[in-house]
Amino acid sequence: MDDYSKIGRITKAHGITGELKIKFLYSLLNPENIPNHIFISDGKETLPYFIENIRRTKHPEYILKLEGCDTKSKADELSSFELFIELGKESEYFHTNDKKDLTGFMVYSSEGESIGQIEEVMDMPAHPTFSIQYNGKYIMLPQVEDLIINIDYEKRKIIYKLPSGILDI
Structure with a gap:
């Protein structure tokens, strides 16, 4: 192998x-x-x-x-x-850069709420976007520095500052 x-x-x-x-x-x-x-x-x-x-x-x-x-x-x-x-x-x-492709990482809000696992990192014109299944539907979170509080590569965990109302869409 x-x-x-x-x-x-x-x-x-x-x-x-x-x-x-x-x-x-x-x-x-x-x-x-x-x-x-x-x-x-x-x-x-x-x-x-x-x-x-x-x-x-x-x-x-x-x-x-x-x-x-x-x-x-x-x-x-x-x-x-x-x-x-x-x-x-x-x-x-494939996008194989570990820092860019965070597929499989768990995303948590800044308050500690589990949002879900990143199922795909999609290249969009403005910036990469995380696709996460949340409560039976897919949500898209932009992969931008201002919203990512912390990335723990060892624990495969991301702390994310959720924009107001994004989970209600």
């Missing part, structure tokens, strides 16, 4: 034609620019697969179609496996 970098995992089969629902660890730089192949590991063996198609669905998941995976049963076999790319190629396709 020293030759590969983990980029995500397969969450489950999607539909009956062998498509896979996946979740990346990092935001894609450009959904139009994807690798032509990835590696899938079951923990024992890592095998290459060619990508036929990838599309974004319900935020922040993607649907992946692999060459040779044409049935639901084949897709079910790959469910929960991890996705990899060649070591050193990550930055060609």
Whole structure:
């Protein structure tokens, strides 16, 4: 596994034609620019697969179609496996800068209330934006210095100064 970098995992089969629902660890730089192949590991063996198609669905998941995976049963076999790319190629396709991509970090208000986990860091024209599921809906919090009180990289925790009324939207 020293030759590969983990980029995500397969969450489950999607539909009956062998498509896979996946979740990346990092935001894609450009959904139009994807690798032509990835590696899938079951923990024992890592095998290459060619990508036929990838599309974004319900935020922040993607649907992946692999060459040779044409049935639901084949897709079910790959469910929960991890996705990899060649070591050193990550930055060609993904935002991998740890200070910028805070996917998976927990966000807390300055009062200590748990807001939720960052599911994706999206590049927006003005600034990156955190996408967080809060009370059954997605909220977008701007990743701007004035609102981030503290980032604890060890504990993967962010203290955030919430703009008034943002959770009520």
